[in-house]
Amino acid sequence: MNTLDDIIIVGAGFVGLTLACALARLNRRIRVIESRPLSEPSYSTDGRALALSSLSCQMLTDLVGALPTHTPIVNVEVSEQGSFGKLHVQAQDLGLERIGAVIQAPQLGEHLLKQAQTEQNISWLSPAKVEQLTQENNTVTVKLEYGQCLSAPLLIVAEGAHSWTRTQCTFATVTHDYQQMAITANVSLTALRPHHAYQRFTPQATLALLPLNEKRATLVLTVKAHDYPHWQGLNDADFLAQAQALLGFKLGLLSELGPRHAYPLQAVFVEKAYDGRVLLMGNAAHTLNPIAAQGLNLSLRDISVFVELLIGVDLNDQNAVTECLAHYQALRLNDQKNMLRLTDGLVKLTARPELKRLRSLGLLGLDVLPFAKRRLYDYLLGV
Numbered sequence: 333m334n335t336l337d338d339i340i341i342v343g344a345g346f347v348g349l350t351l352a353c354a355l356a357r358l359n360r361r362i363r364v365i366e367s368r369p370l371s372e373p374s375y376s377t378d379g380r381a382l383a384l385s386s387l388s389c390q391m392l393t394d395l396v397g398a399l400p401t402h403t404p405i406v407n408v409e410v411s412e413q414g415s416f417g418k419l420h421v422q423a424q425d426l427g428l429e430r431i432g433a434v435i436q437a438p439q440l441g442e443h444l445l446k447q448a449q450t451e452q453n454i455s456w457l458s459p460a461k462v463e464q465l466t467q468e469n470n471t472v473t474v475k476l477e478y479g480q481c482l483s484a485p486l487l488i489v490a491e492g493a494h495s496w497t498r499t500q501c502t503f504a505t506v507t508h509d510y511q512q513m514a515i516t517a518n519v520s521l522t523a524l525r526p527h528h529a530y531q532r533f534t535p536q537a538t539l540a541l542l543p544l545n546e547k548r549a550t551l552v553l554t555v556k557a558h559d560y561p562h563w564q565g566l567n568d569a570d571f572l573a574q575a576q577a578l579l580g581f582k583l584g585l586l587s588e589l590g591p592r593h594a595y596p597l598q599a600v601f602v603e604k605a606y607d608g609r610v611l612l613m614g615n616a617a618h619t620l621n622p623i624a625a626q627g628l629n630l631s632l633r634d635i636s637v638f639v640e641l642l643i644g645v646d647l648n649d650q651n652a653v654t655e656c657l658a659h660y661q662a663l664r665l666n667d668q669k670n671m672l673r674l675t676d677g678l679v680k681l682t683a684r685p686e687l688k689r690l691r692s693l694g695l696l697g698l699d700v701l702p703f704a705k706r707r708l709y710d711y712l713l714g715v
């Protein structure tokens with residue numbers, strides 16, 4: 333028989349778990365359906381680290397509670413191989429104590445899951461997969477693979493970029509394959525500066541280093557898809573030597589390579605993120621290239637607005653639900669489109685060798701023009 337919850341959330345990645353916690357605290361009865369066993373790491377919670385803006389850290393703290401161990405970022409340096417152009421942003425120039433923080437994905441995942449599991453208003457179905465979705469009489473009903481049916485007035489799809497449930501509604505989904513792979517691994521460096529994050533553009537790859545402590549950082553190496561088999565085939569010593577050649581020696585010697593993870597990069601965008609009583613959130617609604625480390629930051633801003641708008645909404649009132657979803661969409665669309673444009677633009681700029689000069693002028697310009705730098709960081713900080 334049907335179980336009536338207030339909201340069903342499909343997907344227990346960062347977005348699904350954060351939403352579940354925040355909505356349960358508004359006294360909504362939440363059902364979370366997750367396809368993998370909760371004890372197994374997901375795409376969200378594998379070995380990488382995430383750079384979160386100060387605003388995101390504050391939102392997560394407000395929505396879920398104190399953050400797990402994290403490393404503040406006070407300085408970001410962006411450079412280009414073979415160019416003097418350098419974008420150097422310091423928290424104090426922006427009147428901030430820190431620009432953001434680095435959190436290890438497994439720790440954030442564990443923390444969110446633990447918080448969610450203490451909420452009495454959340455019930456769980458895992459491992460479980462949705463097989464069918466229907467909407468009628470102000471209710472969304474999902475049928476699970478073992479035949480069980482669940483209904484609720486609202487369904488939030490937080491299944492990530494390859495969402496199956498998204499395909500069961502009438503969402504106009506635009507996808508773009510960047511033909512790039514991101515390889516992540518933790519590394520040690522002998523001259524790492526504490527609380528400094530780095531990004532370096534080279535013709536072969538883009539490198540980012542997110543500081544974990546005074547010695548270790550997460551390396552994110554983005555390479556062309558057709559170069560990936562080469563990188564994948566390297567043993568640890570050769571991988572480190574080739575990454576070092578791209579990074580240079582300013583930060584000292586690379587060593588102690590941790591396990592490597594790889595991700596094909598694509599953009600996914602759904603302009604209207606709700607259909608009836610089904611709402612897409614997180615990567616299911618917008619997947620960004622991680623070049624500017626903005627995917628989860630953007631989703632946290634979405635969640636924060638949505639949770640606020642849902643306060644006091646009678647989920648059995650069709651007009652109230654439609655108004656709430658439409659209002660959410662109207663408030664969030666600009667930010668989502670801007671982030672897509674920004675990340676897409678950065679990828680195009682790094683992918684075209686003939687734009688090298690323009691790119692370095694751009695970076696130089698940003699360093700010289702505090703206003704432009706401020707504008708870029710307003711974007712990246714989500715203010």
Ligand SMILES: Cc1cc2nc3c(=O)[nH]c(=O)nc-3n(C[C@H](O)[C@H](O)[C@H](O)COP(=O)(O)OP(=O)(O)OC[C@H]3O[C@@H](n4cnc5c(N)ncnc54)[C@H](O)[C@@H]3O)c2cc1C
Pocket residue numbers: 342343344345346347348365366367368374375376377380381382383384460461462490491492493495496497514516552595613614615616622625626627628629630631
């Ligand atoms: C290399 C890389 C680096 C990144 N770095 C940053 C960064 O520094 N800062 C930042 O803000 N963002 C970053 N991101 C983006 C960030 O990882 C994503 O925005 C975030 O993981 C999205 O979370 P999500 O919960 O929407 O989706 P996911 O993390 O994909 O979670 C989806 C969940 O749904 C479950 N699921 C899927 N299908 C079903 C189904 N049919 N039924 C039930 N459950 C299902 C999955 O098992 C999973 O648990 C990075 C991304 C990449 C690839």
